[in-house]
Amino acid sequence: MCETCGCGHPDNNITFRRPSHPHTHPHVHESSDDSHSRVIKIERDILAANKQLAERNRGYFEAKNIKTLNLVSAPGSGKTTLLVKTIETLKRDINFCVIEGDQQTMNDSERISATGAEVIQINTGNGCHLDADMINKAVKKLNVPENSVLVIENVGNLVCPALFDLGEAYRVVIMSVTEGDDKPLKYPNMFHTSDICLINKTDLLPYVDFDIAKAKEYALKANHHLRFFEISAKTGEGMNEWFDWLRGLK
């Protein structure tokens, strides 16, 4: 993969980078009348490398009884706020580790770090999603203990992360009531590949035109197996059901 990926621990800011050549390179295609040309069948999945690595991650997580969640959403729907509240409430019951993915800044990992949970920040640079390779490297640096819950906060983006399995046990998609109830119609792939759907910022329902029943109906059309939690990460409303579900993962 081509993105520049800076990945570091909050304390020492280790960064690892990969080759990047994003400049344009126009070129002319010569037609090939060459009789030596051969057509070779390949039949390979384009994302095979990511899928294989994701399965390796998954096997590692299962062996160590690490329950892994991949949190995906549009930017700003409340992933980090939810995580901070969740860790603060459950940290006596559950050992949380966090991988934070953002294009830039350590802001989110600093917010998580303040709760006392172990966290590593992956800065993807221009990359719009995390991939299984980044998770593999991050987990090695983070040293996730057995019997813990590992939460991966993906880059805020409802399109690209849908394609990249990280090896998680559950994909959790968050939509907030300020985004419009037709999000599942606009970004069906993300809802199709998720297991849990959190509807956040319900405290703002009186001020916005967001029809929860409609949002759920749209999301269920993309995925019949979705399980919903309606929450306000700010006021705590509805969070107990979510906490119970997390406790049940142990």
Add this chain to the structure above:
Amino acid sequence: MHELSITMNILNIVEENAIDLNAKTVHEIEIDIGELSGVDDDALQFAMQCTVKSELLNHALLVINKIPAKARCKTCNHEFDVSDYYAECPECHGFDNDIYQGKELKIKSITID
């Protein structure tokens, strides 16, 4: 722009194969992209142009076969064309179906010298 990382994956796989086959040039890369794969053709072609490639791949033309999406109803087994995930079965009007075609992201073949 996940099309950029899709492109890098394509180029890696093709280069690996081309080197194994002792190819001098790759003329064409044929891929299958499902209608529901979440990958956009134009963005992919654009990413392909923007990526600097090795001499081996520098003249490769990307040929995209768009694969239509098809579903099989889990209730009555009827097979039908779909254009999104919300497809209703035209026979029994159920929504529980398997999309068995249309999510492909696959390299079919390469043409080499």
